[in-house]
Amino acid sequence: MRTVKSPFKFKGGVHPDYNKELARDKAIERMPVPAELVVSMSQHLGAPAKCLVKAGDFVKRGQLIGEKNGFISVCVRAPADGKVVAVEKRLGPAGGKADAVIFDTTAKPEGEPAEPNNQTIKQSNNQTISPILPPLDWKAASREELLKRVEEAGICGMGGAGFPTNVKLNPPPGKRCEYLILNGAECEPYLTADFRLMLERADRIRVGVEIMRKILGGPAVRIAIEENKPEAIAAMEKAFADIEGNVEIVVLPVLYPQGSEKHQIFATVGRVVPEPPALPIDVGFVVENLGTGAAIGDAVEKGDPLLERVTTVSGDAVAEPKNVLAPSGTKYSDLIAFCGGEKVPPAKLISGGTMMGFAVSTPEIATTKTTSGLLLLSSKRVFQYSSQACINCGRCVRACPMNLNAAEIAKAVESDDVKAAEDLHVMTCIECGACSFSCPAYRPITQFCRRAKNSIRARMAAEKAKAAAAAAK
Numbered sequence: 001m002r003t004v005k006s007p008f009k010f011k012g013g014v015h016p017d018y019n020k021e022l023a024r025d026k027a028i029e030r031m032p033v034p035a036e037l038v039v040s041m042s043q044h045l046g047a048p049a050k051c052l053v054k055a056g057d058f059v060k061r062g063q064l065i066g067e068k069n070g071f072i073s074v075c076v077r078a079p080a081d082g083k084v085v086a087v088e089k090r091l092g093p094a095g096g097k098a099d100a101v102i103f104d105t106t107a108k109p110e111g112e113p114a115e116p117n118n119q120t121i122k123q124s125n126n127q128t129i130s131p132i133l134p135p136l137d138w139k140a141a142s143r144e145e146l147l148k149r150v151e152e153a154g155i156c157g158m159g160g161a162g163f164p165t166n167v168k169l170n171p172p173p174g175k176r177c178e179y180l181i182l183n184g185a186e187c188e189p190y191l192t193a194d195f196r197l198m199l200e201r202a203d204r205i206r207v208g209v210e211i212m213r214k215i216l217g218g219p220a221v222r223i224a225i226e227e228n229k230p231e232a233i234a235a236m237e238k239a240f241a242d243i244e245g246n247v248e249i250v251v252l253p254v255l256y257p258q259g260s261e262k263h264q265i266f267a268t269v270g271r272v273v274p275e276p277p278a279l280p281i282d283v284g285f286v287v288e289n290l291g292t293g294a295a296i297g298d299a300v301e302k303g304d305p306l307l308e309r310v311t312t313v314s315g316d317a318v319a320e321p322k323n324v325l326a327p328s329g330t331k332y333s334d335l336i337a338f339c340g341g342e343k344v345p346p347a348k349l350i351s352g353g354t355m356m357g358f359a360v361s362t363p364e365i366a367t368t369k370t371t372s373g374l375l376l377l378s379s380k381r382v383f384q385y386s387s388q389a390c391i392n393c394g395r396c397v398r399a400c401p402m403n404l405n406a407a408e409i410a411k412a413v414e415s416d417d418v419k420a421a422e423d424l425h426v427m428t429c430i431e432c433g434a435c436s437f438s439c440p441a442y443r444p445i446t447q448f449c450r451r452a453k454n455s456i457r458a459r460m461a462a463e464k465a466k467a468a469a470a471a472a473k
């Protein structure tokens with residue numbers, strides 16, 4: 001294992017205020033299981049899970065409550081013991097509604113003593129909790145057994161996209177993984193959850209990397225970390241010091257969006273992923289978030305499914321910024337209360353980071369497996385503006401890391417010419433926000449790109465359905 005400096009710098013990118021000092025020195029804290037959990041059946045990319053419980057059911061921590069519902073789907077397990085009080089549509093962090101199971105975690109079946117949140121008390125006292133799945137010896141287990149474990153543990157990418165991990169780790173016939181990249185860039189402002197994981201759980205990340213490497217047939221490993229995290233680099237160097245094979249920690253320059261899959265592939269190995277529908281595996285890469293790596297280590301060696309994650313709660317409007325280990329389905333209001341409540345009334349709540357996160361309208365929204373951050377920003381940090389006409393300054397074009405003519409795409413979408421946006425390769429947009437961030441006319445360029453992509457995807461889905469119906473006749 002060796003540490004190298006990345007020799008590759010991608011074109012474009014921006015330097016937002018990182019504001020990581022608010023939470024970077026806060027050790028991960030486990031919060032008590034809240035009295036109510038709101039567990040979405042749509043915590044991942046692809047088809048929502050099929051709900052298996054109904055109001056009135058009592059469930060145990062780790063019990064399957066949603067089964068995967070298609071190839072690109074992920075199962076959901078109960079994050080705590082409790083009683084299902086409702087199954088209903090609830091708003092998610094990205095704005096859409098999906099079926100969610102509402103739990104009362106204080107309720108017990110008749111005859112059982114009321115002992116709320118027993119599992120949290122045991123966890124915080126480091127008492128042993130029976131494993132939910134049988135622990136596996138990853139060295140002895142077959143590739144198929146390990147893949148099955150990743151699937152039954154309900155693991156999806158924890159960096160934000162939520163792609164089913166068992167699918168990503170099982171390349172289609174004819175494709176081979178040459179490089180496994182572990183994404184530790186965490187280039188989003190404010191977020192420090194991955195940084196703390198590297199400091200505090202580097203041993204679990206290493207186990208996850210060994211398991212993923214075994215599943216993928218022994219690719220080279222590149223661990224990508226930005227140079228502004230020297231303590232994390234040192235912790236990972238220590239944890240991986242005696243690992244065998246072709247493994248490198250690649251130190252990247254600080255530049256947003258360094259954490260994007262395509263830019264990590266370029267920054268670590270210098271290879272370019274072609275335009276969609278090409279995927280990283282088409283050029284020999286699998287990229288996984290390091291939190292996903294730790295979750296795989298726990299699922300295999302300890303038998304722990306993915307029931308909780310670390311979320312950074314930060315911003316100038318929260319009393320005490322923290323990195324919180326909370327069960328999936330924890331309402332933002334409970335996370336905020338665990339962090340001492342509001343310091344001042346927030347002008348904006350953001351799920352995720354300031355560049356790619358989503359502003360949310362209510363703290364009653366709950367976390368999912370992909371919730372990396374919750375930001376509370378006061379009116380001092382939230383800029384009110386109105387969008388103006390483009391002045392053709394070209395800043396958005398210089399900032400775009402995907403070499404897109406962002407200004408022209410925005411103009412095309414503004415005049416409802418989605419075809420022109422498609423011809424300008426809008427489908428390659430990674431929605432990083434660097435263009436909007438750079439625009440002196442405050443134009444919502446990223447939102448225009450997102451709108452065009454959604455419209456093109458809807459058209460493609462309709463065409464596919466029409467073709468399938470015609471073929472079935």
Ligand code: SF4
Binds near residue numbers: 402429432434445
């Ligand atoms: S949001 Fe899209 S168009 Fe804007 S900079 Fe990022 S990739 Fe380029």
Ligand code: SF4
Binds near residue numbers: 389391397441442
């Ligand atoms: S940065 Fe804004 S004003 Fe400048 S070219 Fe792009 S869209 Fe136009």
